[in-house]
Amino acid sequence: MNPWWGQLAKEYRLGRGGAIGALIALFLYLGIGVYASWRMGNPETFLAFCAFALMMHVLYMAGYMCVSLIREQRTLHLWLQTPLPAYKLLLAKLLNGWGALAFSLFIISAITLLSGTMVVNLFELDPELTWRDVISTGILIDIHILLIALYIGIGLTFLWAIYLVVSKSLGKVSGNVIGICLFFFLPWLMSKWEGTGLFHALFIWGKVDLNFSDVAYVAFRHVYIGYYFYHFLLALLLLFIASWLIERKVEV
């Protein structure tokens, strides 16, 4: 077997328990949603439960990677001894997590769609709404959840790599402090940078209008391809730095 497939299979086994646990938690939560909806006599309550669960999937990769990386830390010497480059080791984790996210997202999206169209019947509430609007909006939301979740997962991996380097050279407390500081400081720095004129000149281009009905209008009417390109580059940069740190600086 190719080493990459062997590593993917190992990551699948490592993450499988957590992914099944997350699915069970999802169904328990939805069960609570059914009960709350029945007690309140309001079907829309269940739809709200579904929508919340759907949106919370942006944090799925953060949870998955936390569990996977913490478990890996216990056997770090085995992981570092593998012949694969660090970026492939990280990609094996990210891909497995992303697969698990896609599966869970598909289930909650289907349940949300069924609850929105059959339990609540949004078409009755708004006669202008079409299936095309519902499906297009759903796909748009799901794609963004998949991308944002992956982005957060890569960001977390980056912080983990820094934590491993710092905690080895300065101690675990310093590693935690620096990790937490970066967790708050980097998003702040990014928001400052994204507010500059230079950022707008470089990355706010390629406007695409989203032609949905007013009801299906989610949070924005248009997007910029340049903005996606910027985040793609940033994700690549974070993954590159994390891989480099693991390859060259992380020790056991």
Place this chain on the structure above:
Amino acid sequence: MKSGVKRMIEFNHVTKKYRSQAALNDFSLSLPAGKIIGLVGENGSGKSTALKLISGIISPTKGSVTVDGEVATRRISSKVSYLSELDAYYTFYTVGETVSYYASLYSDFNQRKAEEILDYMKLDRRKKVKDLSKGNRGRLKIAVTLAREVPVILMDEPLSGLDPIVRDAIVKGLLSFIDFEKQTLIITTHEIKEIEPILDTVVLIKDGVLLKMEDVEELRMEQNVSIVEWMKQVYQDGGIDK
């Protein structure tokens, strides 16, 4: 060292510090190919650090370590099979799955040899790693390490936690499962008496400094002392081999 003998591993003025603590200090050593080499010394002398440096999972603070002429980085794992002293495994695998995982990772992994070693170690392939006793986990670690056809095999305390009968069987197994035409074995252990009969060379380290390196046969024939007696003598003399 005799000229003409291929040098497999070279430590060139290596210092390794963990924060301000030096585990190895200006350590220079050249190890030959095709031998069983014992790395001995007290706890905290730097033996495990030396093996980790060869395996490339840590880097020197100063100096360099080379394996077969190549600087030891994390990717040296294509030439080095490393058994860690840590009792850490992928516990979700069975014994058989662990072997398959290693076989998938390393192109040099000899599956047939691994099966032979599992039989020799009397390991049940269907058993989950998390359900194995500490001794059996140790045997599994040895099996997957020895099954690789690499020039250098490193074993950090492979006999720790094993009962005396098993230790004896493993020491004998080392001779059967290593190809001395192609492989060098470096082993650290506190069970010196048990591995003494199979060692070719012994390297004594204290406080991160190389004290002495001797041919075991010469110790036996010329000085008529065991390794432990030799260690005591060198510690008393405080002799440093430079």
